[in-house]
Amino acid sequence: MMETPQALAGLTVLDLSTRLPGPLATLMLAQAGARVIKIERPPGEELRGFEPRLDGLSAHYAWLNRGKECVALDFKNRDDCALFEALLGKADILVEQFRPGVMDRLGLGYEELSPRHPRLIYCAITGYGRDDHRSHEAGHDLNYQASVGLVGSAPLGARGVPTLPPVLLGDIAGGTYPAFMSILLAVLQRNLTGRGQFLDIAMARNVEVFTLWTTISGHLTGHWPQPGAARHTGGSPRYNLYAARDGKLLAVAALEERFWQNFLEGIGLALAPGLEEADPQRVIALVAERIAAQDAGTWLARLEGRDTCCNLAPEMAEAHAIKPSPAMASGLPVIPLPVAAQFTLDDAPPPVWLGNRN
Numbered sequence: 216m217m218e219t220p221q222a223l224a225g226l227t228v229l230d231l232s233t234r235l236p237g238p239l240a241t242l243m244l245a246q247a248g249a250r251v252i253k254i255e256r257p258p259g260e261e262l263r264g265f266e267p268r269l270d271g272l273s274a275h276y277a278w279l280n281r282g283k284e285c286v287a288l289d290f291k292n293r294d295d296c297a298l299f300e301a302l303l304g305k306a307d308i309l310v311e312q313f314r315p316g317v318m319d320r321l322g323l324g325y326e327e328l329s330p331r332h333p334r335l336i337y338c339a340i341t342g343y344g345r346d347d348h349r350s351h352e353a354g355h356d357l358n359y360q361a362s363v364g365l366v367g368s369a370p371l372g373a374r375g376v377p378t379l380p381p382v383l384l385g386d387i388a389g390g391t392y393p394a395f396m397s398i399l400l401a402v403l404q405r406n407l408t409g410r411g412q413f414l415d416i417a418m419a420r421n422v423e424v425f426t427l428w429t430t431i432s433g434h435l436t437g438h439w440p441q442p443g444a445a446r447h448t449g450g451s452p453r454y455n456l457y458a459a460r461d462g463k464l465l466a467v468a469a470l471e472e473r474f475w476q477n478f479l480e481g482i483g484l485a486l487a488p489g490l491e492e493a494d495p496q497r498v499i500a501l502v503a504e505r506i507a508a509q510d511a512g513t514w515l516a517r518l519e520g521r522d523t524c525c526n527l528a529p530e531m532a533e534a535h536a537i538k539p540s541p542a543m544a545s546g547l548p549v550i551p552l553p554v555a556a557q558f559t560l561d562d563a564p565p566p567v568w569l570g571n572r573n
Contacts, residue, residue, distance in 0.1 A: 221248025236390030344417030359385030370443030389418035
């Protein structure tokens, strides 16, 4: 039986991005069969030096760049520029992550390259997009989430200010995923038109969709919830965290009435009619008091099979102890990529360092 070719076999990607957003997007392309050549500034991307290390290389760098070929090029060096131009002639996709204008100053912007390489799909990942008034501002994930209200709407912490986001939503959901999806759409469109195009991936703009529930309600009603008071941020007893007697947390997401009633029956709590609508904070307190009376294991046993949308909320170390991550041959942990399993490789080889080309 003939082996099924990988979905992106035959495509070549030049990856000029660094750290997380772009490298994760190009990792997904590589896993699906594309050839990815990662181009770094000499002597190599700074992520290479991050801890922890595995076989002398940053484990984070190795995980993000497995299956890629890596080379350092100096764009101020004529020979390196000639090599890059030769690579462009064979490339289908270019991914870069500089602030707007940097590639233009190097003579490598889309408007410069497109006439010579009309089939090139040029993906630029930036914080705010090339046409935004903040386009030249420095920023990281926290800034992108903060700019659209996600940080300021989070539950309040011990210092009376919203808690820091626990995940790099801006980098991955705002940068990686939109870049990956847009590149695939551009490849399909190129199959129809024969031409590449410029993809403007703005991380701050792309995380705004995560505000949709609150934004739609606020826009139409004029009511914007205080930090930690929205339906999904702690304002509802049906969607909350409750500490058991042993300190372990239960995550309750019983939004629908049938799940909520099943949950209340399971914990043996009867509410006065109308109390939830009149005083949701009082109901939160009653549920919290009830859950605090028993260990988490006791509640989970009572709720098992009841269809309640309730489960344990362990810390990261405990979650990995409950369900250990398998390891690749390299020793790196297997962390699933967000695509169907048939479009990924079980154990891609480590990044291949081709060295400095100057």
